[in-house]
Amino acid sequence: MKKIEAIIKPFKLDDVKEALNGIGIKGMTISEVKGYGRQKGHKEIYRGAEYIVDFIPKAKLEIIVEAAQVDEVIETIRQAALTGKIGDGKIFVLPVEEVIRVRTGEKGKEAI
Amino acid sequence: MYKETGEISGLSGRMQTAIEPQDFSGLQARRQALDVYWQQGVSGYALLRKHSDFIDHHLADSFARSSPPGEGFALVALGGYGRQELYPFSDIDLMLLYDPARKDELKSLVEAILYPLWDTGLEVGHAVRTLEECMADASEDFFFRVAMLDARLIAGSAPLFAKLTEKYKTVYIEGKRQEFLDDMLEQRLKRETQYGRHTYLLEPHIKEGCGGFRDIQSMVWTAHVVFGLQDLASLQEAGLLSLEEFKRFEQAQDYLIRIRNRLHYVSGRKNDQLFFEHQEEMAQAFGFTNAKDMLAVEHFMREVYGHMQTISVTTDLFFEHVEEVLGSDDAPMAGKTLEPGIEVRHNKIHLANTERIRSEPKLFMRLFYQSSRIGKSLHFRTRKAITANLQRVDDKLRHSRRNAKLFLSILVAPEPFRVLEEMLDTGFLTTYIPELAKVESLAQHDVYHVFTVDRHLVQTINELEKLKEDESNTYAVVSSPHILFLAGLLHDVGKGFGHGHADRGADLARQVGERMGLTTNELGILDFLVRNHLFLSHTAQRRDLEDEDLIMRCARQVNTPEKLAMLYLLTIADARATGPTVWNDWKAALLLELYLKLALLLDRKDLSAQEQERSAELGAQWIREKVSELLPQGAKTNFDLFSDDYLLSFPPEVIVQHINYAKKLDKEDVLFLHEQSRDSWSLLVITRDRSGLLARIFGVLALHNLNVLAAKIFTWGDGTAVDTIEVSSAISETYDWQDWEAMESELHLAIKQRLGLEHRLSRKLAPLRNRPQGVQQRLAAKVAIDNEASEIYSIIEVFSEDRIGILYDITKALSDFGISIYRARIGSKADQVVDVFYVLDNDGKKIEDPSFIKELQEGLLYAVSKQ
Numbered sequence: 001m002k003k004i005e006a007i008i009k010p011f012k013l014d015d016v017k018e019a020l021n022g023i024g025i026k027g028m029t030i031s032e033v034k035g036y037g038r039q040k041g042h043k044e045i046y047r048g049a050e051y052i053v054d055f056i057p058k059a060k061l062e063i064i065v066e067a068a069q070v071d072e073v074i075e076t077i078r079q080a081a082l083t084g085k086i087g088d089g090k091i092f093v094l095p096v097e098e099v100i101r102v103r104t105g106e107k108g109k110e111a112i
Numbered sequence: 113m114y115k116e117t118g119e120i121s122g123l124s125g126r127m128q129t130a131i132e133p134q135d136f137s138g139l140q141a142r143r144q145a146l147d148v149y150w151q152q153g154v155s156g157y158a159l160l161r162k163h164s165d166f167i168d169h170h171l172a173d174s175f176a177r178s179s180p181p182g183e184g185f186a187l188v189a190l191g192g193y194g195r196q197e198l199y200p201f202s203d204i205d206l207m208l209l210y211d212p213a214r215k216d217e218l219k220s221l222v223e224a225i226l227y228p229l230w231d232t233g234l235e236v237g238h239a240v241r242t243l244e245e246c247m248a249d250a251s252e253d254f255f256f257r258v259a260m261l262d263a264r265l266i267a268g269s270a271p272l273f274a275k276l277t278e279k280y281k282t283v284y285i286e287g288k289r290q291e292f293l294d295d296m297l298e299q300r301l302k303r304e305t306q307y308g309r310h311t312y313l314l315e316p317h318i319k320e321g322c323g324g325f326r327d328i329q330s331m332v333w334t335a336h337v338v339f340g341l342q343d344l345a346s347l348q349e350a351g352l353l354s355l356e357e358f359k360r361f362e363q364a365q366d367y368l369i370r371i372r373n374r375l376h377y378v379s380g381r382k383n384d385q386l387f388f389e390h391q392e393e394m395a396q397a398f399g400f401t402n403a404k405d406m407l408a409v410e411h412f413m414r415e416v417y418g419h420m421q422t423i424s425v426t427t428d429l430f431f432e433h434v435e436e437v438l439g440s441d442d443a444p445m446a447g448k449t450l451e452p453g454i455e456v457r458h459n460k461i462h463l464a465n466t467e468r469i470r471s472e473p474k475l476f477m478r479l480f481y482q483s484s485r486i487g488k489s490l491h492f493r494t495r496k497a498i499t500a501n502l503q504r505v506d507d508k509l510r511h512s513r514r515n516a517k518l519f520l521s522i523l524v525a526p527e528p529f530r531v532l533e534e535m536l537d538t539g540f541l542t543t544y545i546p547e548l549a550k551v552e553s554l555a556q557h558d559v560y561h562v563f564t565v566d567r568h569l570v571q572t573i574n575e576l577e578k579l580k581e582d583e584s585n586t587y588a589v590v591s592s593p594h595i596l597f598l599a600g601l602l603h604d605v606g607k608g609f610g611h612g613h614a615d616r617g618a619d620l621a622r623q624v625g626e627r628m629g630l631t632t633n634e635l636g637i638l639d640f641l642v643r644n645h646l647f648l649s650h651t652a653q654r655r656d657l658e659d660e661d662l663i664m665r666c667a668r669q670v671n672t673p674e675k676l677a678m679l680y681l682l683t684i685a686d687a688r689a690t691g692p693t694v695w696n697d698w699k700a701a702l703l704l705e706l707y708l709k710l711a712l713l714l715d716r717k718d719l720s721a722q723e724q725e726r727s728a729e730l731g732a733q734w735i736r737e738k739v740s741e742l743l744p745q746g747a748k749t750n751f752d753l754f755s756d757d758y759l760l761s762f763p764p765e766v767i768v769q770h771i772n773y774a775k776k777l778d779k780e781d782v783l784f785l786h787e788q789s790r791d792s793w794s795l796l797v798i799t800r801d802r803s804g805l806l807a808r809i810f811g812v813l814a815l816h817n818l819n820v821l822a823a824k825i826f827t828w829g830d831g832t833a834v835d836t837i838e839v840s841s842a843i844s845e846t847y848d849w850q851d852w853e854a855m856e857s858e859l860h861l862a863i864k865q866r867l868g869l870e871h872r873l874s875r876k877l878a879p880l881r882n883r884p885q886g887v888q889q890r891l892a893a894k895v896a897i898d899n900e901a902s903e904i905y906s907i908i909e910v911f912s913e914d915r916i917g918i919l920y921d922i923t924k925a926l927s928d929f930g931i932s933i934y935r936a937r938i939g940s941k942a943d944q945v946v947d948v949f950y951v952l953d954n955d956g957k958k959i960e961d962p963s964f965i966k967e968l969q970e971g972l973l974y975a976v977s978k979q
Binding site (some may be wrong): 009033 | 697702704705708
C-alpha cells in the first residue's frame with residue numbers, strides 16, 4: 001500500500017477530485033496548506049500600501065491506494081492538475097505499513 | 113426509538129386508560145413507564161411531571177418500607193426534580209435531611225433508597241445533611257443555595273423539612289435580595305462567556321445557552337427572591353410581563369421542553385445540546401418535511417432559534433427591570449432632554465412618554481439615531497414600548513427620506529452593530545425593512561454558517577466597521593460607505609428560497625433602496641454589490657488567477673476601482689461574519705491576490721485596448737447619430753472633423769454645445785465659458801489651435817490661482833481647439849468672488865501673445881519659492897516617452913510633485929521644442945501630478961530619434977523641477 005500526497009493549486013482541486021472519482025478513488029483527505037518553494041511569496045505595492053503574502057496557498061490531497069494503482073493515480077492527478085505554469089505542485093509517494101478502519105477493526109486492503 | 117404518537121407494542125391493551133406509577137413494579141420499570149406515557153401521547157410539560165411523579169412514588173415507597181418511625185428523617189428533592197421537571201435522562205437530585213440524634217439509623221435507610229435508584233441507570237446526585245450542614249453548605253455554594261429554592265418534600269418528616277425552609281428563608285432570602293441578584297447576574301455572565309452571548313449558534317445549548325432553560329429559571333428564581341413571586345403566571349399578574357410577552361414566553365418554554373424531552377431520547381443520554389448530527393432527526397420528529405425552498409431541518413431550527421430569542425430578550429428585559437428596582441435608592445435623576453420626546457437618564461435613552469410614540473412614529477428611528485449618536489443603549493421600558501407599538505411603523509415611515517437618512521447614518525456611525533442588534537431584538541428592523549423578516553432566525557443547515565441569516569447580516573456590519581481600520585487603505589477608496597454598509601446588511605436578504613439568493617437578494621435590495629430614496633447611481637452600486645457578493649471569493653478559489661483573460665473579464669465585470677474596493681471589503685466582512693472556519697489567512701491570501709490583480713488592471717486606463725476599440729467604434733457612431741438628431745434640421749455638420757476619441761469624451765448635448773459655440777469663432781478670436789459644477793469649476797476655451805496655446809491657457813490659470821484638476825484637450829480636424837478644464841481655487845476663493853472678467857481679458861491677451869506670462873508668473877510665484885524644502889518634498893520627477901501604446905502619437909507621461917504653475921512650465925517646454933499636443937490627460941493625486949500628453953513633433957511625426965527623446969526628457973525634468 002502506498003500513500004500519495006499531492007500538493008496542487010487550489011483552483012484545480014475540483015478537477016482533480018473529479019478525475020480521481022473517475023478512476024474509482026472515492027476517499028481522500030483534503031487540506032488547505034501553505035507552501036513556500038520555487039514560487040516565492042510576494043510583496044505588492046498598490047496605491048502606496050504594501051501587501052505582503054509570505055506563502056502561497058495550496059491544496060493538499062492524501063490518498064491511500066494499493067501499490068498496483070499508484071501509477072494510474074499519479075498520472076490522473078498530474079493531468080488534472082496541470083496548467084504548465086510555475087507552481088503546479090508536486091506529488092509524493094510514500095510506503096504505508098498498515099491501514100486499520102476504526103469502526104470495524106478491518107485491516108489492509110479492506111480498510112482502504 | 114419511540115414515537116410521540118403512533119402504534120404501540122406490548123402494552124397496547126392498556127393504552128387508553130390512565131396509568132399510574134403504581135402500575136409499574138419498582139423503579140427499574142422507569143424506561144417502560146416513559147415509553148407507555150409517550151405512546152399515550154403524553155409530551156411536553158406533562159411528561160416531565162409524570163416522570164417526576166413516577167420517581168416520587170417509588171422513592172416514597174422505598175422510604176416507607178425502610179424508614180425508622182418518628183420525625184428524624186425527610187427525603188427532599190432539589191433542583192429540576194424539586195420543580196417536578198424531570199427529563200428522560202435528567203439527574204435526580206436528592207437530599208436526605210436528618211436529625212443528628214438519629215445518625216446511627218442512617219446507613220440502612222440510605223442504602224434502601226439509593227440502591228434501587230442506581231439500578232435504573234440514572235445519574236443520582238445525593239447528599240445527606242443535617243439542618244446545620246445545609247445552612248453551612250448553602251453559605252459556600254451558590255448552586256446549592258439556588259437548588260434549595262426548588263426544595264420539595266417527597267417523604268418523611270414534614271416538620272423537619274419546614275424547619276429547614278423557614279431557616280433558609282430568613283438567612284438567605286429576606287434582606288438578601290441585592291446579593292442574590294448580584295450572584296445571579298454574575299452566573300449569567302459566566303454562562304454567556306462559556307456558551308456564547310447568542311441564541312443562534314450553530315449547535316445551540318438549550319439548557320445553559322443564551323435563551324435556554326437556565327435563563328428561564330434564573331428569571332423565576334429571581335422573581336421568587338426579589339418579588340416573592342412563585343411562577344411565570346404571577347410575573348404577568350404583577351405586571352412584569354405583558355400578557356403578550358407572557359404568552360409568547362410560555363409558548364417558547366413549552367417548545368423547549370418538548371425539544372429537550374426528545375433530545376434526551378435521540379441522544380440516548382443526558383444531552384442538552386442540539387448537535388448538528390441530531391438536528392435532522394429532531395426536525396422529522398417535530399413533523400417538518402423538506403420543501404422546495406427550505407429543508408425540514410432549517411424550518412425546525414428556525415423555530416428553535418425564534419423561541420430561544422424570545423426567552424433571551426424577555427429575560428434580558430426582566431433583569432434590567434430588577435436591577436433598576438433594586439438600584440433605585442439612587443436619587444431619582446431628572447432626565448436630560450436630547451430632543452423633544454427623547455431624553456437620557458442614568459446612562460440610558462428613554463422615551464419621555466411612552467404614549468408619544470403612537471402619535472409620532474418618527475420617534476422610532478429618532479431613538480435609535482440618538483442611541484447611535486451618543487453611544488448609549490435604549491432603556492428596557494423604551495424597548496418594550498417599541499415592540500408593543502410596531503404596528504405604528506407604516507408605509508409612510510418606510511418611505512420617508514428623512515427616516516432613511518437617519519438609518520443610513522446609523523450604519524456608518526461607530527458601533528452600528530450594537531444599535532442594529534437592538535433594532536433586531538425589538539423587532540423594529542424587520543418591521544422597517546420587511547424584506548428582512550423573511551430571513552429572521554433563518555438557519556442554514558451546514559457546518560459553515562454559525563449564525564442565522566439575520567444575525568449574520570448584522571454581524572457583517574460589525575465586520576465592515578472593523579475593516580474601516582484593518583483595511584483602511586482600501587476603505588479610503590470608498591466614497592459612499594453608506595451604500596457599502598447597506599449592501600452588507602442586505603446581501604443575504606434573498607436567502608430562504610433555494611438557489612440564486614444573490615440575484616433575488618439584489619432585486620430585493622434595490623426595492624429597499626428605492627424606498628429609501630437612493631439615487632440611480634447608488635441603486636446601481638447596491639444592486640451590483642449584492643448580486644456579486646460571492647463573485648470574488650468564488651473566483652479566487654476556483655479559477656486560475658494566472659489566466660490573464662480571466663482577470664481581464666473579471667475586471668471588466670467589476671469595472672471601477674471603487675466598486676472593486678467595496679466588493680473586496682464586503683467579501684471579507686461576509687466571510688468573517690459567517691463562522692470561524694470560513695475565513696483564514698489561506699483564503700485571505702487567495703482573495704488578496706485576485707484583488708491586487710484586478711486593482712492594478714483597473715487603475716490602468718487602457719483596460720483591454722481591443723475591446724475598447726470595438727465598443728468605441730460603436731459608441732462613436734451612436735454619438736454621431738445623436739448629435740445629428742439634436743442639431744437643428746438642415747444644419748450642415750462635417751462629422752469627419754471629430755475624432756472618435758473626442759466624440760466619446762462628451763455626452764451628445766455637450767458636443768452640440770461645442771458646435772454651436774464654435775460658430776461664433778468667425779466674430780471672436782477666443783471663446784471662454786465657465787460654470788460651477790459639483791466639486792469644481794468647469795472652464796471651456798474654444799479658439800483656433802496655435803503653437804503654445806495650452807501653455808498660455810495654463811499660464812493664465814496659474815496667474816489667477818487656479819489648480820487644474822483635469823483637462824480634456826482636443827483639436828478638431830479644421831484646427832479648432834476645444835479645451836475643457838476642471839479647476840479649483842488654490843486660495844479657497846468662492847466661485848462668485850473669482851474675477852472671471854479679468855481672467856477672460858487676460859486670456860485673450862495671452863492667446864494673442866500680448867501678455868508677458870513669463871515675468872508675471874515669475875513675480876507672482878516669487879514669495880513661494882523660498883519655502884523650506886522638507887524631505888517629503890523631494891519626490892523624484894520622472895518623464896517617460898512611449899511610442900508603443902498609440903499608433904499615431906507619442907505619449908509623454910510626466911510624474912512630479914504638484915505646485916502652482918507646473919502645467920504652464922511643462923506645456924511651455926513642450927511648445928519650445930515645437931511639439932504639438934493633441935490630447936492631454938491631467939491628473940493630480942494628493943501632492944503628485946501625473947500628466948499624459950499625446951503629441952507629435954513639428955513635422956507631424958512621432959518622436960523617435962533617441963537623442964531627441966533624451967533631450968526632451970531632460971528639458972521636461974528641468975521644467976518640472978524649476979524653482
